[in-house]
Amino acid sequence: MFSLTMFLSLALSVVTVSTSSLGDAQVAISPLNASYIDSRHDYWNARQSNYSPSCVVYPKSSQDVSVAIRAIRESGSRFAVKAGGHSPNNFFSSVDQGVLIDFKSMTAKSYDAATTLATYEPGSNWGQLYEFYQQYDRTVMGGRLSGVGTGLALGGGLSYLAPQYGMACDSFTELEVVLLNGTITTASTTSNPDLFFGLRGGGGNAFGVVTRYTVQSHPIGKFYAGTLIYVLDHAQKVLEATHDFIAYNIDPKANILVTYETLTTPDVLLNLDEVIVVFIVYDGADPGAAFSNFTQIPRLLDTSKPNKAYTEVADMPIPYTAELSRADNVFRIGAHQISGSDAYREVYDRYAAWADANKGLYVFVSLNFYPVARSMTDASRARGGNAMQMPDGPWFWVNYLLSTPPGLLLDLHDRVQASFRAMVEATPSAPGLPLFLNEAAVDQRPLASFPTYRRLQQIKREYDPDGFFANKTGGWTFD
Ligand SMILES: Cc1cc2nc3c(=O)[nH]c(=O)nc-3n(C[C@H](O)[C@H](O)[C@H](O)COP(=O)(O)OP(=O)(O)OC[C@H]3O[C@@H](n4cnc5c(N)ncnc54)[C@H](O)[C@@H]3O)c2cc1C
Structure with a gap:
């Protein structure tokens, strides 16, 4: 050192x-x-x-x-x-x-019981933060998986609790920020409000470096939660159950993450190269019928049970997880309407056909459905809204993950990426819905899909006047 x-x-x-x-x-x-x-x-x-x-x-x-x-x-x-x-x-x-x-x-964290505000530095991951705040029966809004870091909140931040409290950035109350001239300042609704607005979902690497987050914490108890695993034969039934959950669930305590996962190995034996994993999470002991569309479908495995701590929920295993892989991983994102739209079927059909046709060129691919509930967009708006200004739910984001082998020849790597991109673009996102910045590829230019884009461009000009961030580090473009 x-x-x-x-x-x-x-x-x-x-x-x-x-x-x-x-x-x-x-x-x-x-x-x-x-x-x-x-x-x-x-x-x-x-x-x-x-x-x-x-x-x-x-x-x-x-x-x-x-x-x-x-x-x-x-x-x-x-x-x-x-x-x-x-x-x-x-x-x-x-x-x-x-x-x-x-x-x-920089991993300091604290809790003020009088105000119920939580303060943390950017160096912990969500698992560490959830564990710390659990001792106070509180939590902070972060990600669904414990290993992800705090940069997530600057890009919005989607957790299982979002239908109750909105995105992670909606719970920011004050941020300490190092500006690009080195000045240390604070951003809140009353101090540098434009900067605060930009940092609420406008992404890291754009306006300044956040060195401390002060956020509204939320009460946390025990969860009914688990993983339901299905074989591929039930793909269509799970797809329809996913549609119905996104379209009709109105219980903000219930949430799902539906993931179709495909390995590169040939489907010679019982389709075991493909699996469907549904994470069900209920903030409370009894989900009632919230997940019955999924539990009616025969499962290979079902780990759901009550009495789980939030830290356990954030550690629920993913079978063919790219979280563990050391491959070249990219995300792409789509945003789609659910009512009166067949987009959920189209994205699945195109994904499945691509995964079949490209065996051998990837390690792993997956398709992940994220519901955006009406209660979530309401909760966001009630807290002042964020840079996405999300239109009323229900609608959904769909994440595509492509994991390619390290060392794939450059030409081959570029061809696989281009063909994956074309597959995603074949089902265009719905006009008026913001792309989820946290899981967008850089060429998707998610900020341009936000209704607040012009305001973000102005904030960018104000806080990065000579293009220091824009020219000297990677990140989203604003032109
Ligand atoms: C396995 C996996 C699971 C995921 N699950 C979720 C999920 O449940 N919900 C969700 O919303 N997203 C999720 N994501 C997406 C995730 O939010 C983004 O990848 C996010 O960028 C990760 O933040 P990080 O701190 O880990 O990453 P980093 O790569 O360290 O940071 C992300 C960006 O933010 C910038 N940044 C980080 N900290 C600061 C700071 N203090 N000040 C200024 N800029 C900063 C970085 O420079 C970088 O541009 C997941 C991603 C993966 C790979």
Whole structure:
């Protein structure tokens, strides 16, 4: 490990920052350093581990972040900001020959029982945050899986609790932000309200670096939850049950995540290369008939039961999980109407045909249905709304995951990606629905689908006037 002073001189050849203001951030420069190796390899999309940062900075405070940002700006270096490393998009939280700011040393968290507000730094993952707040019988709005990081909340943040409380960003009350000139400020409805608006679902890497989140916490008890696994023979029945849940469920405590998963292996034996997994989650002991459309269909496995802690819900296993794989993973997203639309059938049919036709060219593909309930869009609006300004539910997002083998020849890799993209684009998203930024590919330009896009462009011009973020790190484009 090196001090930030050495980082400035060795990695950036910059010596103009006073050492007294450097804070005590640690810096890893050697590719053989254990922390450096860990930071470089800990990406959900393994492709990003191919890049070699010139150094990795581990800030311990917003002052350290401010110093690093000023130094990076002065040097003209490229850089990236990394929380949980789950963005599949290259250079969003990874960098080649530039400075990686890794938040893993900023993990402070606290709870104020008087106000029920929770405050946390960006370096924990959701499992760690859920576990911490569980002792107070509270939780924060985050993701459905424990391993994902806090960058999720800046892109909206969809959890099983969203039909009750809206997206994760809807619960922000105040953010501490390091601006791109190094100034440390706060953003809330009363302080820098435009910045606050942009950070509520407008994504990381756009307006500033968030160093502390203060959020409204929510009560948490025990859940009825589990995983239902079906063989492919029941694909159509599960599809219709998914349609009916999205279209007709009005209980905000009930939520599902439906995933069709296909391995590259040939379907010679009982179609075991394909499986359907439905996560059912009910905030309470008795879901009543909320999931009966799914439980009527014969299951290969059913782990659902009451009395599960929220941390267990966030750790529910995925069979062929790309969370565990070290492959090249990309996401694409679609947004579709449910009423009077056959889009749910079309996306499934195209996905299934593509998965069959391209055996051998991927490790794993999956198609995932995310309901957007009316109660969720109402809850978001009641809290002031976010950058997506989501139209009234019900409608749904559909996520497509493509996992290709590391080392696939570049030409082949590009051809598979192009054909996967064409498959997704064959079912265009419904006009007027925002694309889910957290799971969009960079070429999908999700921000342009938001009704607030013009306002976001203005905020971008105000907070990134000389295009520092736009030019020196990866992220969403605003033009
Ligand atoms: C297995 C898996 C499960 C997922 N499940 C969900 C889910 O349930 N709900 C959901 O909404 N999304 C989900 N996602 C999508 C996820 O929200 C995005 O991938 C998100 O970008 C991950 O955040 P991160 O902190 O892990 O990633 P990172 O790649 O570290 O960060 C994501 C982006 O935010 C920026 N960023 C991070 N922290 C800050 C900060 N403090 N200030 C400024 N910019 C910052 C980064 O630079 C990067 O551009 C999932 C993704 C995966 C791979």
